[in-house]
Amino acid sequence: MTSSSTVSSSITPRHQAATTALLDWYDVHRRDLPWRARHGQRPNPYHVWLSEIMLQQTTVATVKSYFARFTERWPEVADLAAADRDEVMSAWAGLGYYARARNLHAAAKRVANDHGGAFPADEDGLRQLPGVGPYTAAAIAAIAFGQRAVVVDGNIERVTARWDAVTTPLPTARPELYRIMDALTPRGEQGSRAGDFAQAMMDLGSGLCTPPRKTKNGLSQPSCMICPLMGTCAASGKAPENFPVKKAKTPRPDRHGVALVIEDQGGHIALERRRDDGMLGGLYVFPGSGWADGSPKVADYPMTSDCGGGIMLDQFGHGETLNTRVEHIFSHFRVILTIQRLRIEAKKPPLPDGLHWVDRGELAAKALPTVMVKVARAAGLIDPRD
DNA sequence: TAGGCGTGGGC
DNA sequence: TGCCCAAGCCT
Numbered sequence: 001m002t003s004s005s006t007v008s009s010s011i012t013p014r015h016q017a018a019t020t021a022l023l024d025w026y027d028v029h030r031r032d033l034p035w036r037a038r039h040g041q042r043p044n045p046y047h048v049w050l051s052e053i054m055l056q057q058t059t060v061a062t063v064k065s066y067f068a069r070f071t072e073r074w075p076e077v078a079d080l081a082a083a084d085r086d087e088v089m090s091a092w093a094g095l096g097y098y099a100r101a102r103n104l105h106a107a108a109k110r111v112a113n114d115h116g117g118a119f120p121a122d123e124d125g126l127r128q129l130p131g132v133g134p135y136t137a138a139a140i141a142a143i144a145f146g147q148r149a150v151v152v153d154g155n156i157e158r159v160t161a162r163w164d165a166v167t168t169p170l171p172t173a174r175p176e177l178y179r180i181m182d183a184l185t186p187r188g189e190q191g192s193r194a195g196d197f198a199q200a201m202m203d204l205g206s207g208l209c210t211p212p213r214k215t216k217n218g219l220s221q222p223s224c225m226i227c228p229l230m231g232t233c234a235a236s237g238k239a240p241e242n243f244p245v246k247k248a249k250t251p252r253p254d255r256h257g258v259a260l261v262i263e264d265q266g267g268h269i270a271l272e273r274r275r276d277d278g279m280l281g282g283l284y285v286f287p288g289s290g291w292a293d294g295s296p297k298v299a300d301y302p303m304t305s306d307c308g309g310g311i312m313l314d315q316f317g318h319g320e321t322l323n324t325r326v327e328h329i330f331s332h333f334r335v336i337l338t339i340q341r342l343r344i345e346a347k348k349p350p351l352p353d354g355l356h357w358v359d360r361g362e363l364a365a366k367a368l369p370t371v372m373v374k375v376a377r378a379a380g381l382i383d384p385r386d
Numbered sequence: 387t388a389g390g391c392g393t394g395g396g397c
Numbered sequence: 398t399g400c401c402c403a404a405g406c407c408t
Contacts, residue, residue, distance in 0.1 A: 055404040062394065062403085096392030099406075133406045153404045171387090202404060211402060213397065220397090250389085252400095279391065329399095331391055370393060 011183050018163065018232040019184050023193060025228035026200035031207075033060065034067055036199070043195075045119040046077045048144040049107075052136045053100055060206070066095055077119070080105065081112035089282050089367040098369070102282055103131030121145040142198050148191035150182045151198035155205025160184070161244030162209060162222075165234035169245040177244075204229070212241040252333055257291040259326070259337045259372075261379040262316065266347045268357040269381065271366065275354075279330075284366045286375055287355060291335050315349075316342050324378045328371035335371065339379055 030036075035051035037043040050070060054063045069091060074080040080088070085105050092101035107129040111119055119140070120126050126137040138149035152160075157170065160180040166173050181201075186193050208227045212219040219241040230236045235243050262270040271284045319342035326337040348357045358366060364382050376382045 052404065057392085057403060057405060059394075059403050094393075096394090097405085099391070103406085131406070135405060139404070151404090154402090155404065199404090206404085213401075215397065249401095281391095329393085331393085332389070 014232050015183050018229050021228040022200045031203050043144045045144040048140050052139050053104055077108050078112045078117050081108040093367045106130045142195035146192040148194045150185050152178050152181050155202045159201050159205045159209045162235040162240045163233050169247045253293055255291040255333050255335045257289045257337055259286040259288040259339050259375045262342045264344045267360045270355050271358050272355050280369045283369050285372050316344050326374045326378050
C-alpha cells in the first residue's frame with residue numbers, strides 16, 4: 001500500500017474536524033427513515049439494498065410508499081425472488097426507470113439461489129449484482145455491513161464540491177470529489193462508522209446543503225448558518241450556491257406519434273407488451289406508431305414500429321381520432337401523442353405477435369408506464385384518479 | 387464517454 | 398409554463 005502515506009498526509013486537521021463535527025451532528029439530527037436501522041439496531045441488508053435501488057434518481061418522499069408495499073408483500077429477499085416478474089413490474093409501475101425493477105428481480109433471484117439468501121458483504125461481491133453500481137455497492141457495504149467504503153452520490157458530490165470550493169465542472173470533477181470524500185470518511189477504529197458518515201453527508205445535502213433553485217431573487221441559498229461544517233467549509237460565505245459547477249446540458253427534443261386504443265365487443269383492450277431491452281422494457285403500452293423527431297403532422301408517422309400498429313389499421317380500419325392529445329416528458333425527450341380509437345365488431349379476434357387482449361377492468365392493475373396511463377385516462381378507459 | 391433511461395415536485 | 402432537480406446504472 002504505497003498510497004497509504006500519501007492518503008494520510010492529505011488528511012489535515014481540517015478534515016478531521018469536519019468528520020467529527022458531522023458524525024456528532026448525525027447522532028442528534030439523523031432522519032428516521034423506514035429502511036434505516038434504529039440507533040443500536042442491526043441494519044437489514046435486504047431493506048438497505050431495496051431502498052438504495054428505489055432511491056436511485058428518486059426522492060425519499062416518492063420511495064416511502066413503494067418501499068412499504070414491497071416489504072409488506074415480499075418480507076424477505078427470497079420472497080421477492082420467488083415472485084412472478086410481472087407482479088414485480090406491476091408493483092414498480094409509476095416509479096420509473098424500469099430497468100431497476102428488472103434488475104431488482106434478477107438480483108433477488110441471484111441472492112436467493114447463488115448466495116443462500118444472504119447478500120454479499122463487500123463492495124466487490126455486491127457490485128456483481130445487476131443494478132448495483134459503484135455508488136450502491138459502496139452504500140450497502142458501508143450501511144448494511146459496517147465496511148469502510150467511500151460513498152459518493154449526487155448529494156455528496158454537491159457537499160464535497162462546496163466544502164473544497166471545487167471549480168472543475170462535473171462530470172470531470174468526479175475523481176477529485178471522490179478523493180475528498182475518501183479523505184473525510186472515518187478510518188481506523190472509526191471506519192465502521194463509514195455508513196453513518198455517508199448517510200450524514202446525504203442528510204446534510206438533503207436538508208441543509210441543498211441544491212440551488214431559481215427564485216425571483218436569483219438562486220436559493222443553502223442553510224450554512226446551522227451547518228455543522230460551516231467552520232471548515234471553503235464555500236461558506238462565498239456563494240456556495242455556485243457549486244458544484246456543471247457542464248451545460250444538451251437540449252431536450254420533441255417527438256410525435258400515435259397511440260391506438262382498440263376495443264372489442266367484449267370490453268377488451270389490445271395492449272402490446274414491450275420487449276425487455278430499451279425504453280419502457282417489459283411494460284404494457286397501447287400499440288401505435290413509433291415516436292419520431294420533427295414534424296407534428298400525424299400522417300407523417302406510419303405504423304411501422306414493432307408494435308404492430310400498421311397491421312391493426314389494415315385489419316380494423318382507422319377509427320376516430322380524438323381531439324385530446326397526450327403530452328409526456330421523459331428524461332431525454334418530450335412526446336406528444338395523438339389518440340386514435342378503434343371499435344372492433346368482433347370479440348377478441350386474433351392479434352399480431354406481441355399484442356394481447358386485456359380486460360378493460362384489469363387495465364389499472366397492469367404495468368403501464370405513466371405516459372400510457374395518461375392515454376388510458378384521455379380515452380376514458382380508467383378513472384381519472386387511478 | 388456521453389447518452390438512454392421515468393416520474394413527480396418546486397418555483 | 399418551462400426548467401431544474403432527486404440516494405445512478407448500463408452500454
